[in-house]
Amino acid sequence: MKMAYYxxxxxxxxxxxxxxxxxxxxxxxxxxxxxIEDWNCCGATSGHNTDKxxxxxxxxxxxxxxxxxxxxxxAPCAACYSRFRNTEHVVRHDPQIREKIENVIEMEYKAxxxxxxxxxxxxxxxxxxxxxxKVTASLKGMKAACYYGCLLVRPREHTGFDDDEDPQSMDxxxxxxxxMTVDWPHKTECCGAALxxxxxxxxxxxxxxxxxxxxxxGAECMVTACPLCMMNLDMRQAAVEKEYKTDLQMPxxxxxxxxxxxxxxxxxxxxxxxxxxxAESYLASLPAKAAAIEAEEAARAxxxxxxxxxxxxxxxxxxxxxxxxxxxxxxxxxxAKPAAAPEGASPDGDLEKKINAMxxxxxxxxxxxxxxxxxxxxxxxxxxxxxxSDEKKVxxxxxxxxxxxxxxxxxxxxYVAGExxxxxx
Amino acid sequence: xxxxxxxxxASASDKALLARLEEEAGTSAKLCYQCGKCSAxxxxxxxxxxxxxxxxxLLQLGLLNEALDAQSIWICASCETCxxxxxxxxxxxxxxxxxxxxALKQGRINDKKVAVFNQAFLSGVKKxxxxxxxxxxxxxxxxxxxxxxxxxxGLPMMKRGKLSILPEKIKxxxxxxxxxxRVKEQGGE
Ligand code: SF4
Ligand code: SF4
Numbered sequence: 114m115k116m117a118y119y120x121x122x123x124x125x126x127x128x129x130x131x132x133x134x135x136x137x138x139x140x141x142x143x144x145x146x147x148x149i150e151d152w153n154c155c156g157a158t159s160g161h162n163t164d165k166x167x168x169x170x171x172x173x174x175x176x177x178x179x180x181x182x183x184x185x186x187x188a189p190c191a192a193c194y195s196r197f198r199n200t201e202h203v204v205r206h207d208p209q210i211r212e213k214i215e216n217v218i219e220m221e222y223k224a225x226x227x228x229x230x231x232x233x234x235x236x237x238x239x240x241x242x243x244x245x246x247k248v249t250a251s252l253k254g255m256k257a258a259c260y261y262g263c264l265l266v267r268p269r270e271h272t273g274f275d276d277d278e279d280p281q282s283m284d285x286x287x288x289x290x291x292x293m294t295v296d297w298p299h300k301t302e303c304c305g306a307a308l309x310x311x312x313x314x315x316x317x318x319x320x321x322x323x324x325x326x327x328x329x330x331g332a333e334c335m336v337t338a339c340p341l342c343m344m345n346l347d348m349r350q351a352a353v354e355k356e357y358k359t360d361l362q363m364p365x366x367x368x369x370x371x372x373x374x375x376x377x378x379x380x381x382x383x384x385x386x387x388x389x390x391x392a393e394s395y396l397a398s399l400p401a402k403a404a405a406i407e408a409e410e411a412a413r414a415x416x417x418x419x420x421x422x423x424x425x426x427x428x429x430x431x432x433x434x435x436x437x438x439x440x441x442x443x444x445x446x447x448x449a450k451p452a453a454a455p456e457g458a459s460p461d462g463d464l465e466k467k468i469n470a471m472x473x474x475x476x477x478x479x480x481x482x483x484x485x486x487x488x489x490x491x492x493x494x495x496x497x498x499x500x501x502s503d504e505k506k507v508x509x510x511x512x513x514x515x516x517x518x519x520x521x522x523x524x525x526x527x528y529v530a531g532e533x534x535x536x537x538x
Numbered sequence: 539x540x541x542x543x544x545x546x547x548a549s550a551s552d553k554a555l556l557a558r559l560e561e562e563a564g565t566s567a568k569l570c571y572q573c574g575k576c577s578a579x580x581x582x583x584x585x586x587x588x589x590x591x592x593x594x595x596l597l598q599l600g601l602l603n604e605a606l607d608a609q610s611i612w613i614c615a616s617c618e619t620c621x622x623x624x625x626x627x628x629x630x631x632x633x634x635x636x637x638x639x640x641a642l643k644q645g646r647i648n649d650k651k652v653a654v655f656n657q658a659f660l661s662g663v664k665k666x667x668x669x670x671x672x673x674x675x676x677x678x679x680x681x682x683x684x685x686x687x688x689x690x691x692g693l694p695m696m697k698r699g700k701l702s703i704l705p706e707k708i709k710x711x712x713x714x715x716x717x718x719x720r721v722k723e724q725g726g727e
Contacts, residue, residue, distance in 0.1 A: 122669035127700045151709045153667040158616060159656035160663075162638050165562060167721045171663070174710075174717065217720045219713070267618035268629075277622050303581040303617035311651040315585045315613060322581075348695075387698040 114238070116229070117179040117186045118146035121193040121340075122154050127348075128190070128340035130384030134369035135189045135231065137383055141247055141376045142239055146187065149179050155196040158307060169210065170217040172200040177222035186228040189369070191339035195264035197228040198271040230265055231338050231369060233274040236282040241289040249377040251291030254402030255395075258295050258332035259283040259368075260323065262342045263303050277301065283368055287336055290375035297330035299323050304345040313352075320345045321353045324363050334364045334395055336371060343367065348389045364392035404536065411494030415480035464515065471511035475500050486510070486525040495529045548600020555602050559640060563632035567597040570628050576620035586610040590620045590630050597633065611637045612649035664718045667708030 116139075124132035139146045152175045161168035176197060179186045188194040204211045204224040215222055235244060266277040275282045278301060284294040304323055309316030324346060327335050337343050347365045354361050365388065373383045374396065385392050475482045479500035483493040500507055506528055513521035548556070560566050570591075577589035588596065588608045596605040605611075611634050620630040647653045662670035708714070 122671070122706070125706060126669075126671050127695060129700055151667075153708055153710065153714055154663045154669050156663065157659065157669070159659035161616075161635060162652070162656050163642065163660060164639060164721055165636075166724055167660075167718070170717050170721060171714075174713065213724070217717055217724075219716070263615075263617035263619070267622050268631075269622060301619075303615050303619065305581070306615045306617070307652075307655065308582070308613070308615055311649065311655055312585070312613060315582055318584075319581055319615075387700065389694065389698075 114143065115145040115147065115184060116234075117182055117184040117226075118148045119152055119175055119179070119186055119188045119193060119197070119228075120148065121188065121190040123190055123192075123340035127344060128367075130370060130387055131189060131340055131343070131367045134367055134373045134383040135187075137373040137378055138231070138235075138369040139187075141373065142235075142243065144187075144234070144239070147182065147184065149175055149186070152178070155193045157192050157196065160196070161199075166210075166213060166217065168196065169200050169203055169214050172196045173204070173214045173222050174218045174220065176200060176224065176226070176228070177218060177220040180222060180224075180226050183226070185226050187231070187234055188228050189231045189338070191230065191262060191264040192341055194228060194230045195271070200224075201228060202271045230272070230274070232265065232282040232286065235286050235368075235372075237274055241285050244286060244372065245289040247376045248290055250375055251403070252287075252371060252375050252399060253291040254399040254406060255287075255292035256295060256331055256333045257287050257292050257366075257371075258297050258327035258330060258335045259287055259300065260304075260327070260335050260337050260342060260346070261301050262337065262339050263301065263306075264341075265338060266301055283336060283338060286368055287371060290371055292371070295327070295330040295332045297326055297332065299326040302326075304342045306341055306345075309345050309349055316345070317349070317353050317356050320349055321357050324350065324353070324361050328361065328363065332363075334366060334392075336366050336368050338368050350390050362390065364388070364390050364395045366392060408491040408494060411498065412490040415484065415490065415494045415497055418478070418480040419484065467515050468508075468511050471514055472507055475507050475511055483525070486514075486522050487529065492526075492529045495532055496525050499528050499532055545599060548602075552600045552602045555640070556597055556600065559597075559633065559636040562639075563629055563636040565627075565629035565632055567594050567628065567633065569626040570594045570598065570624075571626055573625060575623050575625060576628075576630050579619045579623050580614075581617060581619065582613050582615055585613050590614075590634070593637070594628065594630060594633070605637055606641045606644065606646055607648060608637075609648045610634075611641060612647075612652045614638075660718075662705065664715060665711070666705045667711050667714045668706040670705040 118139075120132055120135075124135065136146065138144075153171060155175065156168050156171035160171055172193075176186065186197065188197050200214075201224040204214065204222060211222070211224075229238065235241075261275075261280045261283060266272055266275050266280050269277045280300060287294050299322065302323055303319060305316035305319035307316075309320065324335070335346060337346065343365060346363070350361055350363065350365075366385070370380075370383045370385060374380055374385075380386070380393055380396050385396070479497040480494070483496035483500060484490070487493040487496055500510070510521055510524060510528075513524055556567070572591060572595060574589075574591045576594070577583050577591040580586070580590050583589050586609065588605075588610045590610070593605055593608055593610055596602075596608070614631070614634045616631055616635065618631045621628070621632065624630060641647060642653060659669065662668075
């Protein structure tokens with residue numbers, strides 16, 4: 114795919130990480146970006162605060178140049194995107210203004226091409242499957258609040274690619290990278306934009322509300338696709354903390370930074386070290402968080418399996434065919450009994466039968482059996498995984514469970530320890 | 539609003555001005571049935587003298603002067619929440635925009651800082667074709683007398699390589715200047 118690229122002023126300056134990571138995102142996903150020749154500033158808010166025609170003409174010059182190439186335009190900055198979409202809309206619906214604009218810029222412009230936001234490109238044009246397929250360093254363990262702000266989704270008639278009250282596109286991208294996203298009410302609440310400069314009293318309160326809400330929803334970081342939001346949330350966070358005498362410590366990332374990192378880039382390659390709120394250590398903490406979550410998931414699955422009636426029935430059946438299983442559940446005193454049995458009365462053939470039955474029992478209901486060997490739920494869950502995948506270990510465990518319950522417990526423990534070491538590597 | 543207003547039929551000039559603002563904004567204040575949803579969702583309503591609903595009411599009553607003098611129009615962050623939620627389809631944000639531009643034209647600027655910022659921003663664009671962030675920071679702080687407010691952020695930004703001291707310039711600067719000039723000829727800016 115080939116697109117005209119409009120970086121806009123901030124991606125060359127204050128939002129250079131966004132510029133770097135957008136380029137990497139395009140490279141990773143095979144999108145060729147052709148920078149619009151000699152592009153100019155879109156006029157931003159100051160333009161439409163000052164004069165309507167000016168606020169249309171400044172974007173139109175860029176769009177007209179891009180139109181000549183026949184390409185759609187990628188405008189990652191939410192503010193530029195908003196101005197471009199607005200201009201396209203007006204030009205398409207109002208022939209009179211279109212003529213005025215064309216006169217002012219001395220170029221023909223029909224708005225035959227479309228401007229896309231980064232989210233639109235990622236979700237609608239490329240698709241999250243394509244993104245997920247490129248992930249090599251999953252962001253599992255990350256709890257993110259996706260913050261869309263105002264300009265990406267409003268007004269709906271101009272943007273239209275996502276819901277303007279509860280948008281999902283960024284959530285989908287971040288989830289495709291392996292992270293978890295929180296559901297929260299301030300997704301499209303305004304960060305105050307330039308008010309942080311012109312009316313700091315008002316602006317700081319707005320920034321505070323947004324970050325506070327993300328935190329309350331359980332987010333450990335925030336994700337944005339807008340340089341203005343980033344500036345407010347990241348650069349001004351320290352001032353907000355001071356004003357409200359609170360500790361926020363909320364790292365903020367561009368969605369493109371996360372994409373590049375999840376696809377194998379070092380955080381510094383896309384400029385994460387340039388953030389004002391330190392954002393590298395949270396990324397570094399993710400693997401440990403991911404391991405904890407995995408253990409929790411396994412334990413939950415084990416508990417669920419043990420609770421389900423089907424599993425209970427299976428366990429009961431096993432109990433009938435292998436009496437030792439049922440008895441081991443009774444605790445150490447009961448466990449001693451079956452251990453003694455094979456050595457005493459049973460002939461060897463009988464023992465083999467018992468061991469086979471035990472192997473079956475283990476394989477049929479690994480989660481429940483694991484819990485009998487190890488009390489700790491997390492470790493039992495790991496043991497259940499081992500039981501499912503390693504026949505040799507299952508045989509050994511079955512043998513020990515028949516002969517010596519204590520030894521079986523110790524062996525199980527050793528298997529889990531070994532597995533954990535392997536995972537840590 | 540705090541003060542009593544004497545309601546008279548709107549003068550012809552006020553009516554004409556309202557019609558022009560509505561046309562520019564592509565919407566009509568008459569549609570509003572004063573439900574207040576716009577004010578409820580406005581993220582800066584807490585800091586406004588007249589909430590968005592009240593501004594629309596002022597327009598409906600033909601109280602154009604009051605609307606143009608409202609601080610609200612300078613506090614409005616152009617977030618478009620109001621327009622997105624209005625059950626009557628009033629584009630309140632566009633009216634706020636139109637009011638701001640009109641107030642600017644008439645020189646009745648309630649919040650000097652916003653206007654000064656916009657002016658500084660656009661003069662950079664006119665000169666270079668791009669935003670001149672460093673110049674903007676300095677000029678803005680000098681003009682509004684808050685030299686050390688945002689300038690505190692200038693140095694850390696430079697340290698991070700995010701603020702270049704020299705402006706970026708485009709080749710087609712003369713084209714940009716022409717755009718500004720032609721817009722002015724058409725009665726704008
Ligand atoms: S939401 Fe619409 S109808 Fe309701 S008060 Fe605001 S402008 Fe009027
Ligand atoms: S556009 Fe302005 S008036 Fe409307 S909700 Fe946003 S800040 Fe309030």
